[in-house]
Amino acid sequence: MAGAEELAARLAAELAEAGDLTPQWRGPFETVLRHRFVPETVWVQDGDRLVPVHRADDEEAWLRSCYANEFVITQVDDGVPAGPGRVGYEITSSASRPDVVAMMLAALEAGPGMNVLEVGTGTGWNAALLAERLGDDRVTSVEVDPVVADRARRTLRAEGYKITVACGDGAHGHLESAPFDRVIATAAAQRVPPAWAAQTRPGGRVLVPWTTDFHNGALVSFLVQGDGTMRGRIVGNVAFMPLRAQRGKRASLDRHVHGMTQARRSSTETHPYSVLGEYDASLAVGLKVPHCKLIVTPGSGEGAYTVWLVDPWSRSWASLEHEPGTEEFPIRQSGERDLWQEVEDAFNWWDGLDRPASDRWGLTVTPNGQFVWLDDEDHRIDR
Numbered sequence: 001m002a003g004a005e006e007l008a009a010r011l012a013a014e015l016a017e018a019g020d021l022t023p024q025w026r027g028p029f030e031t032v033l034r035h036r037f038v039p040e041t042v043w044v045q046d047g048d049r050l051v052p053v054h055r056a057d058d059e060e061a062w063l064r065s066c067y068a069n070e071f072v073i074t075q076v077d078d079g080v081p082a083g084p085g086r087v088g089y090e091i092t093s094s095a096s097r098p099d100v101v102a103m104m105l106a107a108l109e110a111g112p113g114m115n116v117l118e119v120g121t122g123t124g125w126n127a128a129l130l131a132e133r134l135g136d137d138r139v140t141s142v143e144v145d146p147v148v149a150d151r152a153r154r155t156l157r158a159e160g161y162k163i164t165v166a167c168g169d170g171a172h173g174h175l176e177s178a179p180f181d182r183v184i185a186t187a188a189a190q191r192v193p194p195a196w197a198a199q200t201r202p203g204g205r206v207l208v209p210w211t212t213d214f215h216n217g218a219l220v221s222f223l224v225q226g227d228g229t230m231r232g233r234i235v236g237n238v239a240f241m242p243l244r245a246q247r248g249k250r251a252s253l254d255r256h257v258h259g260m261t262q263a264r265r266s267s268t269e270t271h272p273y274s275v276l277g278e279y280d281a282s283l284a285v286g287l288k289v290p291h292c293k294l295i296v297t298p299g300s301g302e303g304a305y306t307v308w309l310v311d312p313w314s315r316s317w318a319s320l321e322h323e324p325g326t327e328e329f330p331i332r333q334s335g336e337r338d339l340w341q342e343v344e345d346a347f348n349w350w351d352g353l354d355r356p357a358s359d360r361w362g363l364t365v366t367p368n369g370q371f372v373w374l375d376d377e378d379h380r381i382d383r
C-alpha cells in the first residue's frame with residue numbers, strides 16, 4: 001500500500017481535479033499529513049449505532065480512511081459512549097470531510113499574515129492547514145471539549161505548530177487574540193454568536209455553517225461592518241455538528257411518537273420528495289418552521305418510506321407514508337401543532353416566491369440577535 005505522503009498527494013490531486021481545492025491550498029494539503037491528527041481509535045456507523053475501530057486491528061484500513069474523501073468520527077457521546085459495550089449514538093467530534101475543508105478554506109479568502117480564529121479545533125488538522133499558509137502565530141483555535149482540546153494541542157506541538165489552542169465555548173470568540181481578519185466555525189450555529197462580529201475587523205469575513213432544526217446545511221459567508229453587525233449570504237451546502245450549547249433536543253421516535261391510533265388523519269398530493277429532497281425547498285421550509293426535526297424510516301415494500309416530523313419540545317409529531325406509484329400520501333398528526341401542515345404551508349410560501357435558490361437568502365447578525373432576508377435586508381422573513 002502507498003505511504004502517507006503519496007496518499008496525501010493523491011487526495012490533494014483528486015480534490016484539485018474536482019475543483020474543490022484551490023492552488024493556494026494545495027501545498028498545505030500535501031504537507032499536513034491528516035493521519036498524524038486522527039486518533040488511534042475512530043468510530044464507524046453500524047445501523048443507528050457508532051462502533052469503534054482501532055488502528056492496531058487494521059492499520060491499512062485505518063490509514064486508508066484517513067486519506068479518503070470522508071469525514072472521520074473521532075469522538076462519540078462527548079467521550080463517554082452511551083450504549084452498552086462501548087457503543088455510541090451521537091457524533092461529537094470528527095475530522096471534517098477533506099472536500100468540505102478545502103471548499104471552506106477557499107470561501108474564507110484568507111491569505112498570509114491574516115489573523116484567524118477557528119471555532120471547533122477537533123483533531124487540529126484544519127488549524128494546521130491554516131497555520132501552514134498564514135503562519136502559526138496567526139492562528140487561534142477554540143475547542144469546547146477539554147480532552148479533544150488537549151489532544152489537538154499536543155498533536156499540533158508534536159507536528160511543530162505553535163498555534164494557540166484554547167479550551168472553552170468558542171461562541172465567545174477569543175478576546176485575547178482579537179481582532180481577527182477571519183473567523184471560521186467548524187461547528188454549526190442556529191443563532192450566530194455576535195462575539196464573532198465584534199472581534200473581527202471591519203471588512204473582515206466570518207464563515208459559519210448555519211443550521212435550523214429542520215435543515216442542516218448552509219454555509220454563510222459574512223462581511224463584518226464595524227458597528228458590531230455582519231451580513232452574509234449562503235455560499236455553500238455543508239452539514240456540521242452543532243455548537244455544544246445549541247444542540248437543542250434530540251428527536252426520537254421511541255420517545256416522542258405516541259398515540260398512533262388517536263392521531264388526526266388526512267392526506268396530501270404534495271410529493272414528499274419535492275418538499276424534503278430538494279435542497280432549496282427544504283432550506284426554505286427550515287427558515288419558516290421552527291422546532292421541527294425530520295426522521296425518515298424505510299417502509300416495508302421497495303421504495304416505500306415514512307417521513308416523520310417531530311417537535312421534541314411540544315411533543316407534536318406528524319407522519320407521511322410514501323408508497324411508490326401512488327399520488328396521494330396518508331398523513332397523521334398529533335399534538336398541539338399540525339407539523340405536516342406547517343411544512344406544506346412553508347413549501348407553498350417558497351413556491352409562491354418563485355422558488356428562490358439558496359444563494360438568494362441572507363442573514364444579518366447584530367449585537368442583539370439575527371434576522372433572515374431574501375435578496376436584501378428590506379425583505380426580511382418572519383419566522
Ligand SMILES: C[S@@+](CC[C@H](N)C(=O)[O-])C[C@H]1O[C@@H](n2cnc3c(N)ncnc32)[C@H](O)[C@@H]1O
Pocket residue numbers: 092093094095096119120121122123124125126127142143144145148168169170171186187240241242243244245
Ligand atoms: C467537525 S469537528 C471540527 C473539525 C476540526 N476543525 C478538524 O479539523 O478536525 C467540530 C468540533 O467543534 C467542537 N465544538 C462544539 N461546540 C463548540 C463550541 N461551542 N466551542 C468550541 N468548539 C466546539 C466539537 O467538540 C468538535 O470537536
